[in-house]
Amino acid sequence: MMPLFASRGGIYPPERKSRSNQVPLQQAPLPARVILPLRQHSGRPGVACVTPGEYVKTGTRIAKRDGLISADVHASISGTVTQVSAHAIQIEGDGLDTRHTLTPLDWRETDALTLLARLDESGVVGLGGAGFPAQFKARVIERHAIDTLIINATECEPYITADDIILRHYPGEILEGAQMMASLCGASQIMIGIEDNKPEAIAALKQVIAQSRPARVTLSVIPTRYPSGSEKLLIKTLLNRTVPSQGLPADVGVLCHNPGTLLAALQAVKSGQPLVERVMTLTGEAITRPGNYWVRLGTSIDELLAHVGLERARLSKVVQGGPMMGNTLDTLNAPVTKLTNCLIAADQAELPPAPPASPCIRCGACESVCPVQLLPQQLHWYAHAREDDKLEQHHLFDCIECGACSYVCPSHIPLVNDYRNAKDRLRHQQIEAAKAEHAKHRFEFRQARLAREEAEKQARRHARLAQGKSSSGSSAPTTAPQADLRSLRIAQTAAKAAVRKAEKVLAREAQQSPDESHDDLEMQLATARENLKAADLKLAQARQSAQASEESQ
């Protein structure tokens, strides 16, 4: 057993997990109709690739990844596409659930590129809540050296038990999924971080580890304390490595995955099943059959809750996610997405409305529970006074929005709300300030596209010319000096480096703030790619003519 490294702060909220983890995993009924949003992940929405009236099977791709940080979307039932809007695709089911599967692969025998392509075309994204595209996360090896893959099975939010339950049911598959992802990113060891309030899941994992004796897998049972599952805190606890502020786990050689993601990734590879369903926790006092269910993506939340016995008279609110970091739904007329890990149908007593806030008396309770050592009450003052430089000086952007401060505040001040609003305001200012920059990037993209098209035209003309010449037998003009070839080669290398750099910047930004739009960075990447294409074409063309002139001599 590895030693655990203490971190500061944290709270002990009521767990309320027993309501949903006492029953085995169940299957929610096949929905008659699904609405699949094009954006069920961080980054850009997918682009619809079906038209109304088209017949689709369960697992047919209906939207394609658009840009670097984006993901495919698949039909979660078989039937007919009835509506394609800018945001979502609606499918009317035929009730047959005819499956479209990809070729099953043995990941140990398959090369990395094929595996990455499989994750890509299966639409696997992080199922813990952030929805970061798994294929892109696995490609981290292009930019960072990774030595440890962490299975984040802490599930520290109250109420949620989805990871707990799938760990009990699929411990072997999850471990195998972790081994696959570890081999993809080059991690030599796997660590499982799990809170000590999940004895059954721990037992299941121990049994699997004892049976299969995998190399370099460590199971670390950590004390139950919110928010132990926050990625950076978990890395500190398990490995005593500190992820730098504004940095990524990959900066310290770590990749974290949620058990659900690993299961989905393995299923995509081993059984060729795209991501069309997920396990989610349905709980709360206002439903009579709480538990964990396999639910098809796109299922209506209203129908789903009705299926588990929603008592509408008792219902006070429906929370998506956990009670600490989740959000209250305005309408039940919304679909389940890849990001929906939990729905809490709460009655008035269990999640009562917050009492009115009274003034801050600077008691410091918030400071003592803050897991990242901020001064929440100072941030509160500065957020209200809109002192933006002070906010940044007090590290507002290091706040992980865990809600521990709001939980303990004796004056019931909605601190996290203040911070979110302040962050939004500051980001908005940055976007406004960068508008001119965006316009420049758009212009550069257009220039690059035109240049690439010009290069293509040139290449075609050149090819025609060369063909004509070879048939006519006349000698080619020997105007391909070596120096020109060399400078083209240098230009091509520079263009490649620019693409890599643009990818890196985008990847970092997207992982740091998965909820933001990164269109500008995507555009810069596209520009770099156009430049690379043009450089490639020019180089190939110059080489050809050089070759031709050599031959003719």
Place this chain on the structure above:
Amino acid sequence: MSMLHASQAADAPISTGGTPPTASLMRWVAAATLPGIMTMTAFFGLGVLSNIVLAAAFAFVLESTVLYLRKRPILPALNDSSALVTGVLLGASLPPASPWWLIGVGMVAAVVIAKQLYGGLGQNPFNPAMVGYALLLVSFPAHMTLWAPPQPLVGESLWAQIMGSLPSEQIDALSGATPLDAFKQKADELSATRFWANDPLPAGTLEAWRMISLAWLAGGALLLARRIISWHIPAALLGSLALLAMLFHLADANQFASPTFHLLTGATLFGAFFIATDPVSAATSRRGKLLYGAGIGTLIIVIRNLGGYPDAVAFGVLLMNLCVPLIDLYTVPRPEGHARGAMR
């Protein structure tokens, strides 16, 4: 947004993670003053209670009046009990059986000027009770520096004293001196041992002050145990005070009293647990609290030993209140993930 709250989650496995709501927090502070107040009453008579009752009454009346004038909701503010705490703390600081008008003037300075004019609870840069106390000390030194000797529960002229109708010759006759005062007034050539051997104080004075100090310590321990205050400020205050007193004492034992004397007389323990820990006007980070407490302890000894006043808790606290913005600026903790020394 967190939809759970410590005060509403009765089923939380460990409830010590949070503090009780602000109102009950204030009431705990008021409750924790009881041992100190009761001991004081036992030694100095009902004049102690009359101070506190009058001060608390003034606190409620003044707070409601100002809130009414400011057109702010009155009941929620009264319900948070912060005015009550200010009243109790100022009342406990005043010489027993202070005249009503003295208490009134002090409470106007505390509640109206120091608290409400700055924007009410949470907005005041200075400790309200100490603003009231300091104003009275500089404006009415005769009334403020003379404590009656230990006396029975009901003193001879208690009522006349409270009503302020006692002639000033009689006040002087009634008054004794506090141990701090007496030691300060002693002739320079008189050695400390001879001074104590003569026992210049009325009988039982020193013991009374020791018992009262220990009672405040007991109240402070209750606040610590309930996690209503953190240990940082009292520990730093008492530590720096004892250390500095020791240095002075070692340098010249005749001029400067021992650390024990400084700890157990005057308002040291009362100030360390009940005054300096007022969160509103104190520094916020852990490191800042240590600096803040140490600053108060240092100022207390410097003023007691070298300054013109026998005691200095109020001035020490107010002067350090002034420094809080500066302390806060330079003690922002280093969040997880920021390199050491990389702070701006």
